[in-house]
Amino acid sequence: MLVSAKEMLQKAKAGHYAVGQFNINNLEWTKAILLTAEECKSPVILGVSEGAGKYMAGYKTVVGMVNGMLEELKITVPVALHLDHGSYEGCMKCIEAGFSSIMFDGSHFPIEENVAKTKELVAIVNEKGMSLEAEVGAIGGEEDGVVGKGECADPEECKRIADLGIDFLAAGIGNIHGKYPENWEGLSFETLDAIQKLTGDMPLVLHGGTGIPADMIKKAISLGVAKINVNTECQLSFAAATRKYVEEGKDLEGKGFDPRKLLKPGAEAIMATVKEKMELFGSVGKA
Numbered sequence: 001m002l003v004s005a006k007e008m009l010q011k012a013k014a015g016h017y018a019v020g021q022f023n024i025n026n027l028e029w030t031k032a033i034l035l036t037a038e039e040c041k042s043p044v045i046l047g048v049s050e051g052a053g054k055y056m057a058g059y060k061t062v063v064g065m066v067n068g069m070l071e072e073l074k075i076t077v078p079v080a081l082h083l084d085h086g087s088y089e090g091c092m093k094c095i096e097a098g099f100s101s102i103m104f105d106g107s108h109f110p111i112e113e114n115v116a117k118t119k120e121l122v123a124i125v126n127e128k129g130m131s132l133e134a135e136v137g138a139i140g141g142e143e144d145g146v147v148g149k150g151e152c153a154d155p156e157e158c159k160r161i162a163d164l165g166i167d168f169l170a171a172g173i174g175n176i177h178g179k180y181p182e183n184w185e186g187l188s189f190e191t192l193d194a195i196q197k198l199t200g201d202m203p204l205v206l207h208g209g210t211g212i213p214a215d216m217i218k219k220a221i222s223l224g225v226a227k228i229n230v231n232t233e234c235q236l237s238f239a240a241a242t243r244k245y246v247e248e249g250k251d252l253e254g255k256g257f258d259p260r261k262l263l264k265p266g267a268e269a270i271m272a273t274v275k276e277k278m279e280l281f282g283s284v285g286k287a
């Protein structure tokens, strides 16, 4: 059964490790991530962007697929199904479809509007026993065609949003979605430290988990990050493994063109990436 991400992230914050949010794009990705979480005895959050939800034929299809897999694959670790960077309308649709967690990304609104909309969602989500992530300070890079520059959130604004009763908070600390540019300045640990001092026990979320050096990940966890989002790194490993299979002509040998065979190396590559991240984040054995 799907669970809210609240408890797993409170435990992670108290235990000084982070739970990975791995975004899903299709059945193969979902199965690969769930099987790895089970093997690693790690809690896990499946992230779904609005674009990926549309691609997978809608949120209800995603809920049906994930619930079916939890049962048929006999998954025992805690799993949350979470909307990633949701609009207000997207959040409402996922609440109705049966997600167990949502992110409302109001970071592009003026703070008053972000506060007002987040507050409305807190009331709805609390009643349903779901968890809610809010965002302050835009996270840079490209997400579903929207390109932003890495910002540092204002710690006072973070406190205002945190005090609304949300469950975890994404705050921009110079992080970027996708590959980091050569001249990236790194994470702003001063900002993270100031945010954690004002928000106390609130689990903090680090978006753009792809390509952040391991030492920075560890330092971010030591400063209150309890959830780390990864998407691009799984895309890169999936694409590389699929390309290798095709370039080696395996799709032309025997029944190599069978989609179950063609997509297998990519799925195995995702399993390896997810395992590596769970080890780095310290969530192995924490389920």
Ligand code: 13P
Residues within 6 Å of the ligand: 023, 047, 084, 085, 176, 177, 178, 179, 206, 207, 208, 209, 210, 229, 230, 231, 232, 233
């Ligand atoms: P990456 O694509 O950089 O791994 O970021 C994922 C993310 O933050 C999703 O919200």
